[in-house]
Amino acid sequence: MARYLSPKAASLVLAVLLIVAVAVVTLVCSQLSGGSQRVATDAMIKLTIVVGMYMFAGNSGVLSFGHISFLGLGAYSAAWLTISPSIKASLMPGLPAWLIALELHPAAGTVAGGLLASAVALLFGLPLTRLAGIAASIGTFALLVIFYATFSNWTPVTGGQGSLYGLPTFTNLPIAAGVASLTILAAALYQASAAGFRLRGSREDPIAARAVGIDIRRERLIAFVISAFFVGMAGALYAHFLTVVVAGEFYLKLTFITVAMLVIGGMRSLTGAVVGTAFVTLFSELLRQTERGFDLGFVVVGGRLGLQEVGLSAAMLLALIFRPRGITGGRELGGLGTSR
Amino acid sequence: MERNAGDTRNSLTARGVGVHFEGLRALEGIDLDLARGEILGLIGPNGAGKTTLVNVLSGFQEPSVGTVELDGQPTTGWAPHQFPRRGLGRTFQAARLFPDMTVLENVEMAGVGIGLSRSQARDGAAEILDYLGIAARQHVTASALAYGEQRLVGIGRALAITPRYLLLDEPAAGLSPQEAADLLTRITAIRDRYDCGILVIEHNMQLIMKLCDRVQVLARGKTISKGSPTQVQTDQTVREAYLGATHQTGTRVRERVQATVIQDTAPLLKIEDLVVDYGSVRALSNVSIAVGDGEFVAVIGPNGAGKSTLLSAIAGLTRAGSGTISYNGGPLASERTAARVEMGIALVPEGRRILSNLTVEENLRIGQTTRRSELDAARRFEDVLERFPVLRSRLKGYAGKLSGGEQQQLAIARALLAEPKLLLLDEPSLGLAPLMIDSVYETLSALSEGGLTILLMEQNANRALMAADRAYVLRHGTVELDGQADALRVDPAFDRAYFGFDTREGVVTN
Amino acid sequence: MIALQYILDAINIGGLYAMMALGIGLIFGIMRLINFAHGEVVMAGGYAIGLLATLPGPLVIVLSLAFIIALALLIEQTAFRPLRGQDPASLLVASFAVSYFLQNLTVMIFGARPLPFTFAPVLAETIEVAGLRLPLLQFVSLGLMIIALAGVAALLKRTALGIQLRAAAEDVVTARLSGVKVNRVIAFAFVMSAVLAWIVSLIYSAQIGQLSPAMGVRPLIIGFVATILGGLGSLPGAALGGFVVGAISVLLDAVLPADLRPFREAFLFGLVFVILVVRPDGLLRVRAMQERV
Missing domain, CATH: 3.40.50.300 (P-loop containing nucleotide triphosphate hydrolases)
Structure with missing residues (x-):
């Protein structure tokens, strides 16, 4: 039936189905213990990150290693805008006086985090979108390192290696799930839009795309800026979830986990981004339980730190080798959104 | 309008x-x-x-x-x-x-x-x-x-x-x-x-x-x-x-050593009913070709006729859909390219494909991977340089700096260093000036007279027909015509087989 | 005197980066794979040397070297070979996964905390040359680097396998047509890069005096900068890039005000960014490459 819907209608149906899934998970988890709720909240934030990354990477075909920088920007914005002035004055004396004096509501800080990430994405995207293929991916990686080095060394403004504490607790499961749903809706609308469609054309065949009038740089830049906005918001939520901001969070580990979610699920579809996040979260939880060690009856397998990561990277390698298009094969749920 | x-x-x-x-x-x-x-x-x-x-x-x-x-x-x-x-x-x-x-x-x-x-x-x-x-x-x-x-x-x-x-x-x-x-x-x-x-x-x-x-x-x-x-x-x-221009003067038409082809002896290369598809495109349909030991055979056809595909199949770069290729009495099936090179099949690819970041000498050396004794290798190397004196003077220079004609010589020399029994060439005259084309063909004729078996793909029909013993005309993946090279040069059916119409009358037929 | 010290530092650091860059560049040239896991090969080399340190010196060298080569070949066979021919982005993600896998496998086995590196403590002793007090390590590493770089150059220039490697890096089909066995050549590239990684392991572990699961990340990332600087795919470029990065980081250390020094990496990657956009072929464009049509 999917094929008889207009692209916009199909993607709205898709978004609704995925959001219903998010809502069900949220409802179920909200009945569970506090620990499970935290896991679910964390997963919803990751979902926002991964769906945000998907908007750019999935539609353009250019894998980005730099989006975690946008997450960091969002988190630091939250810290700059919502920590109380007295703590700010001692932790981040390098901030301008007006900023130290400012104390916004976390919701405002979250939107500001998204906007800052978008602005930075525009600035770096202008040169970055000139690059093609592997050079583009390397460029996004350079972005990651530049921001990590800045976060962890600009002590008067970011707290450097230390942690910024004193963020108000704001992010809970419903809020995280709500923002994740919003992101899914935005991704679905974007991919059905003319701009998203043109970007997917450039992913399929850049030369043919130019020959039908598509300005690839422009389309990539649009997607880069939009996707940075949502990842930036996720960063602020993440900061209000952990209530501390530490530079070390915004580097290789989280990059690896989110890229793994995207690749394992299938980076060419929105459904893939959602499924990948769900799969990796469950798989990691399973491994985390195992990490504590368990009794096999005849032998006690000792818990091992690192098992979770080893399992995850092994799963990712297997996915690349045996299912290079991910669990979903790059298809949308029920064939909604006709292109794969 | x-x-x-x-x-x-x-x-x-x-x-x-x-x-x-x-x-x-x-x-x-x-x-x-x-x-x-x-x-x-x-x-x-x-x-x-x-x-x-x-x-x-x-x-x-x-x-x-x-x-x-x-x-x-x-x-x-x-x-x-x-x-x-x-x-x-x-x-x-x-x-x-x-x-x-x-x-x-x-x-x-x-x-x-x-x-x-x-x-x-x-x-x-x-x-x-x-x-x-x-x-x-x-x-x-x-x-x-x-x-x-x-x-x-x-x-x-x-x-x-x-x-x-x-x-x-x-x-x-x-x-x-x-x-x-x-x-x-x-x-x-x-x-x-x-x-x-x-x-x-x-x-x-x-x-x-x-x-x-x-x-x-x-x-x-x-x-x-x-x-x-x-x-x-x-x-x-x-x-x-x-x-190609019809040369009347200045170029010697090769003396044919064996004008009558050795049909009775087993051919060195025999291709029967070869079919190759690229996805849904049929590149070759039921092509049958034989090359006798010591023979110089040309396959002539316009661009897109399937010539490169034919060579790729022989060299093992492309898999055949059906049909057989037998070489030296045995079938070629799953052998990899490197193995075929060791069996004596060397290909000079279209566009020469020399390795421009390597020196001339290094280009030649990689052709030598199949040799066993040092002495043999050295002698072979000398022989080849003897044949291509231009290359000797440029041994240490980067191959990318050679002229088109020199690059073609290098590509042939590289193939010869593998000591082939069968030399395959894909449009060696492509993009070369007429004088260079002449010199490439003189080299090929000399190699043929030395007893090397040659299978040549050409668009430049006149040049190829002057050098070869026998030829096939390939169009749209099928052999349209074949015969002795001398005969084909004057065959009225030739233009039709090649172009699909008669250039002398300008009549388009279906 | 201070200038001389800086120059020596630059050469030493540069040599280390040059070897990293070559190790990455060798694999990239032939497979179009940016091998993130190269850093973990260095890390594994450090652990191998460190854990075997109680054995006699030559035995340590032979065993650890053999282990590293075996590891590199194992990675190639199990992770990269099945993906050969896929787009460079998939290969990049795969090497990312291998890197993460090895790092955390090390955490599983040896724990996340750093271990002391005690092999050949003599390296830490200082000797006096021309009024400068220099650790012996600087001389050993200088010697090893010269041997390694000259060795790689000689292997690539003079041996059949080396020439075949360069041929396959430029045009795999032509290499095949000339009888080159591509699997062998790729294995050879991994062996060479493993040997380079081993030398880096030895020098780098001795420099930082400890072993940790993530110790390979930093040299990898800097080596990676060097590879880009030299132009991906160009081996002389990679080596040169290494020395340029070494010189730049020593220079940044010398001229940057103290509070900006920690940003060295940001500057280096800012440079990567600029190079990619302005001059994507790297500093050293291989001249012969341009002749190609």
């Missing part, structure tokens, strides 16, 4: 266009006019620069000199995506559809590309698919289409920008004769419907001659002839551009 030829407001024009890549002149001094409402054929042998010219006209290649004007507006500095927005549509040699998208989406993309909304573009796309008669296939994924359908969708996509000018790069390549005939009426109908100027590059001469109002012929990057199809067909310079 008549328009003033000088009216640049309604034409796509190139003036003095030249494209130079690192010293090589791919195009030089090209003038071209494509008026709305006319169909212009662009033909020429392989390497003539036709696709480069289409790339210049559509903004994918910036000309080194000269200008292109679209409806009287200079296009200098335009990005490729600006051309379609001003009414220039094009197709590609490989259809280049968006593989994971449906047929409808492929065509819709072009409308969205030039700025329509998705719903407008979708309606337009549906209408175009209906017009092309493939509406029933609109929800099929492009990569699942048959080849002929892919090409048609490619044209449909170009139509979706509502073209004032349409550039078609080999639209009939890989089509069956019936499909090609349908395409012919289709293109004429498109011209009338859109009132657009259409430029067609084609190797299918029959199609060009029937379809076009005017034909422009390129060879070695220059225009060598322009005019009506009849004028061009009977123009001897055109025939020579394809087949």
Whole structure:
């Protein structure tokens, strides 16, 4: 039936189905213990990150290693805008006086985090979108390192290696799930839009795309800026979830986990981004339980730190080798959104 | 439909266009006019620069000199995506559809590309698919289409920008004769419907001659002839551009050592009913060829005839669909390329493919991987250098700096160092100056006289027929004609087998 | 005197980066794979040397070297070979996964905390040359680097396998047609890069005096900068890039005000960014490459 819907209608149906899934998970988890709720909240934030990354990477075909920088920007914005002035004055004396004096509501800080990430994405995207293929991916990686080095060394403004504490607790499961749903809706609308469609054309065949009038740089830049906005918001939520901001969070580990979610699920579809996040979260939880060690009856397998990561990277390698298009094969749920 | 030829407001024009890549002149001094409402054929042998010219006209290649004007507006500095927005549509040699998208989406993309909304573009796309008669296939994924359908969708996509000018790069390549005939009426109908100027590059001469109002012929990057199809067909310079000049003096026709072919002894290479498909395209259908021990055999055919495919199959770079290749009495099946090289099959690839970042000596050394004793290797190396004295003086220089002729010699020398029993060559005359071509052929004749078995693929028929003992004419993946080289040179059936029509009479037959 | 010290530092650091860059460049040239896991090969080399340190010196060298080569070949066979021919982005993600896998496998086995590196403590002793007090390590590493770089150059220039490697890196089809066995050549590239990684392990572990699961990341990232600087795919470029990065980081250390020094990496990657955009072929464009049509 999917094929008889207009692209916009199909993607709205898709978004609704995925959001219903998010809502069900949220409802179920909200009945569970506090620990499970935290896991679910964390997963919803990751979902926002991964769906945000998907908007750019999935539609353009250019894998980005730099989006975690946008997450960091969002988190630091939250810290700059919502920590109380007295703590700010001692932790981040390098901030301008007006900023130290400012104390916004976390919701405002979250939107500001998204906007800052978008602005930075525009600035770096202008040169970055000139690059093609592997050079583009390397460029996004350079972005990651530049921001990590800045976060962890600009002590008067970011707290450097230390942690910024004193963020108000704001992010809970419903809020995280709500923002994740919003992101899914935005991704679905974007991919059905003319701009998203043109970007997917450039992913399929850049030369043919130019020959039908598509300005690839422009389309990539649009997607880069939009996707940075949502990842930036996720960063602020993440900061209000952990209530501390530490530079070390915004580097290789989280990059690896989110890229793994995207690749394992299938980076060419929105459904893939959602499924990948769900799969990796469950798989990691399973491994985390195992990490504590368990009794096999005849032998006690000792818990091992690192098992979770080893399992995850092994799963990712297997996915690349045996299912290079991910669990979903790059298809949308029920064939909604006709292109794969 | 008549328009003033000088009216640049309604034409796509190139003036003095030249494209130079690192010293090589791919195009030089090209003038071209494509008026709305006319169909212009662009033909020429392989390497003539036709696709480069289409790339210049559509903004994918910036000309080194000269200008292109679209409806009287200079296009200098335009990005490729600006051309379609001003009414220039094009197709590609490989259809280049968006593989994971449906047929409808492929065509819709072009409308969205030039700025329509998705719903407008979708309606337009549906209408175009209906017009092309493939509406029933609109929800099929492009990569699942048959080849002929892919090409048609490619044209449909170009139509979706509502073209004032349409550039078609080999639209009939890989089509069956019936499909090609349908395409012919289709293109004429498109011209009338859109009132657009259409430029067609084609190797299918029959199609060009029937379809076009005017034909422009390129060879070695220059225009060598322009005019009506009849004028061009009977123009001897055109025939020579394809087949090579008929040498009467100065070149020795090779003395044939064994004029009668050794049909009784087992041939060194025997190919029977070979079929090769690339996806849905049949590149070779039931080709049978035999090469006797010590024989010099040429396979002659225009671009796209399947010559390179044939060599790839023999060298083990391409897998055969069905049929057998036997070599030296045994079948070749799953042996890898490297193993075949060790068995004595060496290929000099099309375009030479020398390794330009390696020195001449290193290029030669990698050909030597199969040798066992040091002494043998050294002697062999000396022998080869003896044959190619130019290379000796350039041993330490980078191979990329050699001239085209020298590179061809290097490619042959590299193959010889593997001590082949069978030497395969793919268009060794491609892109070389006539004098260089002579010297390459002298080398080949000498090697043949030395007892080496040679299988040569050529477009330049006259040159090949003068050197070879025996020849096959390959067109559209089938052997059309074969016989003794001497006989083929004067065979009246030859032109028809090669071009599909008789150049002497200018008659197009089916 | 201070200038001389800086120059020596630059050469030493540069040599280390040059070897990293070559190790990455060798694999990239032939497979179009940016091997993130190269850093973990260095890390594994450090652990191998460190854990075997109680054995006699030559035995440590032979065993650890053999282990590293075996590891590199194992990675190639299990992770990269099945993906050969896929687009460079998939290969990049795969090497990312291998890197993460090895890092955390090390955490599983040896724990996340750093271990002391005690092999050949003599390296830490200082000797006096021309009024400068220099650790012996600087001389050993200088010597090893010269041997390694000259060795790689000689292997690539003079041996059949080396020439075949360069041939396959430029054009795999032509190499095949000339009888080159591509699997062998790729294995050879991995062996060479493993040997380079081993030398880096030895020098780098001795420099930082400890072993940790993530110790390979930093040299990898800097080596990676060097590879880009030299132009991906160009081996002389990679080596040169290494020395340029070494010189730049020593220079940044010398001229940057103290509070900006920690941003060295940001500057280096800012440079990567600029190079990619302005001059994507790297600093050293291989001249012969341009002749190609």
